[in-house]
Amino acid sequence: MATEARRKIVAGNWKMNKTVPEALALVKELRGVVQALGDKVELVIAPPFVALHPVAKAIEDSNLKLAAQNCHWEASGAFTGEVAAPMLKELGCAYVIVGHSERRQFFGETDETVNKRSQAVLKAGMVPIICVGETLAEREGNRTLEVVERQVKGALAGFSAADVSRFVLAYEPVWAIGTGRTATSAQAQEVHAAIRAQLARLYDGAAAGQVRIQYGGSVKPDNAAELLGQPDVDGALVGGASLKAGDYVAIAKAGA
C-alpha cells in the first residue's frame, strides 16, 4: 500500500507532567529547534488541560500543533470534573488523544466510551488520536490481533470512510508503555499492517491507505528511526521522551 501520501505525525503526550511554567519553558526550547523541520513531519504536543491555553498562545505561528489528552462525549452539562470537546477546540486543539491505555486501565474507559468520545471530537472539528493495544498477558496468549481488532472496530463504529480516513490511530502495546521495553520494528509493523488490512475490510482501500497509524511505547531517539522506517508506521506517540526537548526533537527528526 502506498505510503507517500501519509505525512508522519509525531505527538508528545506529556501525561500528568509539567506545571504551567515548566510547560512554557519546554515549549520555548522546542519552538526554535523544530522550526527547521518545516512541514516535513507533523508535530503535536499534548500538555495537561491546565497548560493548554498558555501553551496554545506560546506556539502561535510555529509548526507545533496542540492536542488534549482526553475529553467527555457530551458538549456541556452536569459532569463535574470533565472537559468537553468544544472547549478544547476553542482553546486551539487540533487533536484529542482518546482511549489511551492508562484511561482504559485506571479510569474505566471502554471501546464504547472511546467511540463516543471520538464522535464528540469529530463533531467539534478536531481529529481523534485513538489508542489501541494489548496487555502482556494478551500478547503471551497470542491474542494481540484479536484484541487490537476488537478495539479498532469498537472505536470506529458508526463512522464513515471519509471520517476515518482523517483519523490517527496509535498502536501502543501496554507492556511497552513507560517500561523501556519497546516492540521490535517487526512486531510493530505486523500489528500496523493488520490494522490497515482491517480498515480496508471495514471501509475501503483508499480510506485505509490514508489513516495514519502511530506507534507508541518507549519510543526514544535511539529506536525511532527503525520504528518509523516501517512501511505502516506513520509516526510516534511519545510519552516519557517527549518531556525532554532534545529527545522529542531527535524523534521528530527521525520522522522528517
Ligand SMILES: O=C[C@H](O)COP(=O)(O)O
Ligand atoms: O502516549 C504515550 C505512550 O503511552 C508511550 O509512553 P512512553 O513513551 O513513556 O512509553
